[in-house]
Amino acid sequence: MGNKLRFKGPKSGFTRKIPLYIMLTPFLIAFCLFTVIPIFSSIVLSFFSYDMVGKFDFIGLDNYFRMMMDDDVFPVSLKNTLLFAIVTGPLGFLLSFVLAWLINEFPPKARTFLSFLFYAPALVGNAYFIWKILFSGDSYGYINSFLLSLGLITEPIIWLKDANYIMPIIMLVQLWQSMGVSFLANISGLQNINGELYEAGSIDGIRNRWQELWYITFPSMKNILLFSAVMQIQASFAAGTIAVELAGFPSINHAADTIVAHMMDVGTVRYEMGYASAIAVFLFGLMAITRIVIGKLLDMVGK
Amino acid sequence: MRREASAVRRFTRSKAGNVVYFLFLGVFGLFSVLPLIYCVTSSFKPLDEIMLFPPRLVVVARPTFENYLSLPNLLSNLKIPLSRYVSNSLFVSILTTALYVFISTMAAFVLAKGNLKGSKIIFMIIQFALLYTSYTLAVPQYLVFSNLKMIDTYAVYIFPYLASTMGVFLMKQYIDGYVPNALMEAAEIDGAGYFRIFFRIIIPIVKPCILTLTLFGFRDVWSAVPQGTIFSEQLKTLPQVMAQITSGGIARSGSAMAVTVIMMIPPILVYMISQSNVVEAMSSAGIKE
Structure with a gap:
């Protein structure tokens, strides 16, 4: 109790900072438990064989060799994931900028309405189920009956069970939902560019919209564009959910299996945690490299 | 501004x-x-x-209204009333969002204005971790759930989302942009402790960002589908029932549409409330390297 005296008068540096540690701790605990530890434990586990009940067996790089050479599904799921990311990532990134740029000129009320219009599919998260019904395989499916009535097809197509169509459909649905957080950030970034920059630009000889976009808008928004790119990488590599919901797992001829879906199957269904961790590590690495490359690319904008 | x-x-x-x-x-x-x-x-x-x-x-x-009215009957063979799924969804989403916004705002304040050693490095790690969400982390997280005996409890809905870095990231950038250091110094000269500064000064200023995080948090948790971690029917939320109903074929497509509409309403309402703040809050969302 005698210690109480010490707290009188101006507080000492550390005592004063105790509230700061208290406020930071809850987040740090959650972050460590559910992000840092999972990432590091999967790096360690990827060198072991572990089925959740038995003991850990150190097997070196065997999980990685198995991934590359002994797993029939992995190469297919890698190919699908890359294809998916290469198409929907850049397209989603571009669309979320272009649409924000196009609606930027509208008066505020119209802009608010249009933002809602484009953001709505991402806002209502699970609504991609609608596409399951639109693409339903019988002639009552909206898209089938539409094409039938136009005479473009003569028999209903079982869209979601056809290896030729399933990937494009999943990409379409992903794009439908890609005007999310990055779209909102772009709208906001465009609104906040200092108008004087444009005035100065026109004195410096900027003659049209495109030059203005390249020399003023892009450089002013570089940080927002990087944020937006990160959001799109995150979404396009994690595309397992939409794929599983629409195509099932395993999908027809594995045509729509993604790395995430494969990892879930190996991990939470077959409990081969060591191997699932190796797949996870591979995916984390792939995403990190993409992120770094895009950071470098954006550095070149406006130069 | x-x-x-x-x-x-x-x-x-x-x-x-x-x-x-x-x-x-x-x-x-x-x-x-x-x-x-x-x-x-x-x-x-x-x-x-x-x-x-x-x-x-x-x-x-x-x-x-047949499609809506028939929903409870449709689920009667599951032995769990529809209202249970709705209340689970609301309970999980509201609690998680509230905790998420509160925890993220506190941490962001400390990282932005606390001058603690290591703040910069922690924030850089957080910024990089924006890349990884619970979908890509699902399998490694599963091990944590299982070790902490969280499988098949409400905890799997709540805790992983608290680790989401989006909230801390957006809020820290917002505080950097909108809370002048002079204000902090003035408060410190007045002898205000950090808790007081946080609740009396920071919270009112960052309200637009709080509403924005509420929108993003609610939207994510509301539509989240746990990956292999929930088995008990009485713990399931609407998105999981939705998956069951929508796979019921054309005869059930009316009900599937009805349940989808029900799912759409809450996020849209939250958007309506927070919408005018989002543009302001997101303007500081850039990643600086």
Whole structure:
């Protein structure tokens, strides 16, 4: 109790900072438990064989060799994931900028309405189920009956069970939902560019919209564009959910299996945690490299 | 602080340019909302109208609430009333969002204004971790759940989302942009402790960002589907039931549309409330390297 005296008068540096540690701790605990530890434990586990009940067996790089050479599904799921990311990532990134740029000129009320219009599919998260019904395989499916009535097809197509169509459909649905957080950030970034920059630009000889976009808008928004790119990488590599919901797992001829879906199957269904961790590590690495490359690319904008 | 960009009209467009401009917006706008409109109208159609050939997009000849009213019966074979799923969803989403916003705001304040050693490095790690969400982390997280005996409890909905870095990231950037250091210094000279500064000064200033995080948090948790971690029917949320109903084929598509509409309403309401703050809050969302 005698210690109480010490707290009188101006507080000492550390005592004063105790509230700061208290406020930071809850987040740090959650972050460590559910992000840092999972990432590091999967790096360690990827060198072991572990089925959740038995003991850990150190097997070196065997999980990685198995991934590359002994797993029939992995190469297919890698190919699908890359294809998916290469198409929907850049397209989603571009669309979320272009649409924000196009609606930027509208008066505020119209802009608010249009933002809602484009953001709505991402806002209502699970609504991609609608596409399951639109693409339903019988002639009552909206898209089938539409094409039938136009005479473009003569028999209903079982869209979601056809290896030729399933990937494009999943990409379409992903794009439908890609005007999310990055779209909102772009709208906001465009609104906040200092108008004087444009005035100065026109004195410096900027003659049209495109030059203005390249020399003023892009450089002013570089940080927002990087944020937006990160959001799109995150979404396009994690595309397992939409794929599983629409195509099932395993999908027809594995045509729509993604790395995430494969990892879930190996991990939470077959409990081969060591191997699932190796797949996870591979995916984390792939995403990190993409992120770094895009950071470098954006550095070149406006130069 | 904001300028109306529309006030500065600088370049005009050619006629052809205008056509392309409005065509692009129109086509994309329709692509965005037509599926949603079709979903809403279909949810009010009787079965024979849904099965009408060719289907109608907007017109409903004999509107009915049958699809909504039949939802509880449809689920009766699951032994769990629909209301249980709805209340689970609301409980999990509201609690998680509240905790998420509160925890993220506190941490962001400390990282932005606390001058603690290591703050910069922690924030850099957080910024990089934006890349990884619970979908990519699902399998490694599963091990943590299992070690902490969290499998098949409400905890799997709540805790992983608290680790989401988006909240801390956006809030820290916002505080950097909108809370002047002079204000902090003035408060410190007045002898205010950090808790007092946080609740009395920071919270009122960052309100737009709080509303924005509420929107993002609610939207994510509301639609989250746990990956292999929830087995008990009485712990399941609406998205999981939705998956069951929507795989019921054409005969159930009316009900599937109805449950989808129900799912759409809460996030849209939250958006309506927070919408005017989002643009302001997101302006500081850039990643600085």
